[in-house]
Amino acid sequence: MATMQFSGSEADDYGRKEVSLSLKDILPLNPKAYDKHRAPKYFGQPTVVYFHVTVLSLDSINEESMTYVADIFLAQSWRDSRLRLPENMSEEYRILDVDWLHNIWRPDCFFKNAKKVTFHEMSIPNHYLWLYHDKTLLYMSK
Numbered sequence: 001m002a003t004m005q006f007s008g009s010e011a012d013d014y015g016r017k018e019v020s021l022s023l024k025d026i027l028p029l030n031p032k033a034y035d036k037h038r039a040p041k042y043f044g045q046p047t048v049v050y051f052h053v054t055v056l057s058l059d060s061i062n063e064e065s066m067t068y069v070a071d072i073f074l075a076q077s078w079r080d081s082r083l084r085l086p087e088n089m090s091e092e093y094r095i096l097d098v099d100w101l102h103n104i105w106r107p108d109c110f111f112k113n114a115k116k117v118t119f120h121e122m123s124i125p126n127h128y129l130w131l132y133h134d135k136t137l138l139y140m141s142k
Helices: 098-102
Strands: 050-062 067-079 093-096 127-132 136-141
Antiparallel strands (some): 093 127
């Protein structure tokens, strides 16, 4: 996935300057303080995960096997107060490398009774991860 990262202090297409970001910039200084297998708490309560699903198309409907193919857009958002904000974060949000999802907690989303789930592999990115100032993470995929 191509991300908006800049070496040094280069300007993006909108003239904004941002410094490159690494995973250690958002994880707690003490690595033992973060367990990616434990859901974050928000004011002592379990975090709320918001889901948004848009069905883009329904194809290959088979009445005999009662199956169909759905092309969907899925967005998930949650707050993880254990994360740190980058010191150089001046914008409302930062786009993160989607591969970082392997190192931070994320919701265990699944589709009940799904026979097969695939993600589009395209020449342009279709998975995105944002980090907002309130430590909300937004993950979107098609």
